[in-house]
Amino acid sequence: MTASEAGTVLVVDDDREVVRTYRRYLEGAYTIREAYDGAAALDELDEDVDVVLLDRMMPGASGEEVLAQIREQGVDVRVAMVTAVDPDFDIVDMGFDDYVTKPTTREELLRVVEDLLALDRHAVDVREYHSLLVKAAALREGKSTYELDDNPAYADLEARISDLERTLDAEADQLVDDSRFVATLRAIDTAPREDIDG
Amino acid sequence: MAEGDARTDRYPLADALPVDLDDLDPGMNVLVSGPSMSGKRQLVFDLLAPESVPADPIVVMTTDDPASRIRTPFEDRSVRFDPTTFRIVDATGAPGDSDPAVHRVSSPADLTGMGVAFTQAIDQMGTPDRLRLGFVSISTLLQYVDAERAFSFLHVLSRRTSAAGYLGVYSIDPTTHEDRFVNVVTSIFDAAIEIRERDGDRELRVRGLSDVAPEWTPFPY
Numbered sequence: 001m002t003a004s005e006a007g008t009v010l011v012v013d014d015d016r017e018v019v020r021t022y023r024r025y026l027e028g029a030y031t032i033r034e035a036y037d038g039a040a041a042l043d044e045l046d047e048d049v050d051v052v053l054l055d056r057m058m059p060g061a062s063g064e065e066v067l068a069q070i071r072e073q074g075v076d077v078r079v080a081m082v083t084a085v086d087p088d089f090d091i092v093d094m095g096f097d098d099y100v101t102k103p104t105t106r107e108e109l110l111r112v113v114e115d116l117l118a119l120d121r122h123a124v125d126v127r128e129y130h131s132l133l134v135k136a137a138a139l140r141e142g143k144s145t146y147e148l149d150d151n152p153a154y155a156d157l158e159a160r161i162s163d164l165e166r167t168l169d170a171e172a173d174q175l176v177d178d179s180r181f182v183a184t185l186r187a188i189d190t191a192p193r194e195d196i197d198g
Numbered sequence: 199m200a201e202g203d204a205r206t207d208r209y210p211l212a213d214a215l216p217v218d219l220d221d222l223d224p225g226m227n228v229l230v231s232g233p234s235m236s237g238k239r240q241l242v243f244d245l246l247a248p249e250s251v252p253a254d255p256i257v258v259m260t261t262d263d264p265a266s267r268i269r270t271p272f273e274d275r276s277v278r279f280d281p282t283t284f285r286i287v288d289a290t291g292a293p294g295d296s297d298p299a300v301h302r303v304s305s306p307a308d309l310t311g312m313g314v315a316f317t318q319a320i321d322q323m324g325t326p327d328r329l330r331l332g333f334v335s336i337s338t339l340l341q342y343v344d345a346e347r348a349f350s351f352l353h354v355l356s357r358r359t360s361a362a363g364y365l366g367v368y369s370i371d372p373t374t375h376e377d378r379f380v381n382v383v384t385s386i387f388d389a390a391i392e393i394r395e396r397d398g399d400r401e402l403r404v405r406g407l408s409d410v411a412p413e414w415t416p417f418p419y
Contacts, residue, residue: 092314123350130349133382141378168357175358178317185313188350 006030007117008048012041012066013055013082018102022053025106026113038066045070049077051116053100053109056083064094071095076190078116078183097183119180122171123187129164132157209330209365212248214241215391216415217404222389224328224363227356229336229384232393233373237400237417239263239334240271241391245367246330247275254365255283255326257319261306261338264292268334285319287312298322307342309351316355329364336370336383345379353386393417 008031011022016036023032033049035041038061041054052070056063063081070079080098081091091099097119098112136157140148148154175181208221222228228245232238246256256277258268265288269279277284281299288294289303289312301315320329333355339348352368359366368387372380384390389406394414402417404410 092317123354126350126353127346129353130346130382133385134345134378137378137381140381168353172357172361175354176361178321181354181358182310182313182317184354185351186310188347188354189309191347191350193344 007050007113008033009113010035010041010044010049010052012036012038012052012058012063014058015055018055018082022109025109029110030113037061038063038069041066042069045075045077047076049075050120051113052077052079053082053113054079054096056081067095074190076187076192078120078187080112080116092179092182096179097186098179115180116183118171119174119184120187122168123184123191125164125168126188127191129161129168132161132164136161207328207363209254209328210248210251211245212251214244214248215404216402216417217410219404219407219410222365224365225360226388227360227366227368227386229387229390230367230369230393231372231380231384231390232369233395234371236393236395238369238371238393241393242332242334242367242369243271243275245365246332247272247277249275253277253283255323255329256332257285257287257316257323257329258332258334259287259289259312259316260334261289261342262335264288264290265294265297265300265302282323285323287315287319289315305342306339309343309347312351313355327363329359329362331359331364331366333366333368336368337374340375340379345382349383349386352383356386 006029009026010033011019012035013019014036019034019036023034026032033044035044037058041052054063054066067079070077078097080100081096082100082102084102086101097116100109100112136154139151139154139157175184207224209224210221211219230238230242247253260268265286268286272284273279279299285299285301287301287303289306289308291305294300294302301319303311303315336348336352356366370380370383387406389404391402391404393400393402400417401414403412403414405412
């Protein structure tokens with residue numbers, strides 16, 4: 001997988017040294033974009049960005065203000081707050097999907113980004129699962145079991161449905177974590193509208 | 199799911215159903231399906247708080263009846279309206295006084311908000327080991343979000359409670375949706391309890407449980 005296929009991460013921090021460090025940690029795995037203040041962050045943000053690492057304390061617009069803008073615009077992106085102190089507040093209530101405490105290690109940063117991309121994939125997989133179930137239900141309408149057994153397209157659909165079911169069930173335990181559960185629902189909320197034929 | 203004495207972990211139903219089914223496994227999600235005025239809401243509440251069974255902690259998420267109208271039937275069932283064991287996530291957008299047992303969400307279209315309210319309810323109840331979650335109703339949810347979002351939300355919520363060993367009970371009025379949607383959404387659940395009316399008589403059957411025959415049974419409640 002190339003870095004751009006794995007995901008695009010927007011690093012936002014007024015401290016260029018921090019941005020450089022995060023780029024070094026992440027650029028082997030992901031495509032990196034940079035912004036040094038809130039306004040530039042909103043400029044850089046488009047549908048290609050998957051994860052934003054957002055510094056909480058910046059001159060000008062704070063991390064929270066930038067987050068409020070992102071949420072208001074309904075951008076389909078996961079946002080981790082980067083903070084110098086352990087948050088003594090509930091990141092779920094604040095609308096962040098995760099957080100990173102400075103200074104952070106390469107492992108910690110990679111884990112946070114990977115977790116956020118994983119819950120994004122979970123949300124996409126649930127939508128895909130729904131779409132396959134709709135297709136299977138459509139094929140079943142007005143057909144006998146005998147006819148369906150003879151239909152390779154139906155067998156293929158059923159196989160893909162079981163595969164996805166296994167994946168989704170294997171990931172269910174992670175939903176007990178409050179911030180992952182809420183972030184997954186947010187990924188569903190902000191997903192692009194359903195296709196007409198969906 | 200936690201190992202241990204599986205028997206005592208189960209959720210007793212007492213006589214809530216007119217079939218031979220005493221209890222449900224932890225982590226199960228059940229769909230109660232029936233037309234309007236068929237008693238399905240009563241049945242959801244009976245499954246959450248069966249008579250003569252020690253009450254489990256309960257969360258009711260509502261998209262149609264405001265909290266005040268959810269509260270009354272539980273009071274009738276002698277459930278103590280105590281925020282340590284009973285909470286309502288009211289997503290109807292109805293105004294109301296501040297109440298520690300009621301978490302208000304502006305609209306059923308705010309899926310994230312409903313999720314946040316649910317986690318707050320659970321956290322503030324001390325993350326109980328056992329809990330019964332009621333969701334009324336899927337039909338109203340569908341008036342606010344598209345089928346794909348509704349399905350995704352229900353999938354994630356039901357898997358989250360399942361992973362925690364909770365019991366989930368959801369209601370739907372199948373007559374207000376296309377058969378295809380009802381079939382698809384039913385697949386989220388471990389069992390479906392269907393209610394129908396025949397010649398003025400109410401009948402019920404349970405589908406999806408290996409030890410209960412899916413036969414229509416009179417349901418005179």
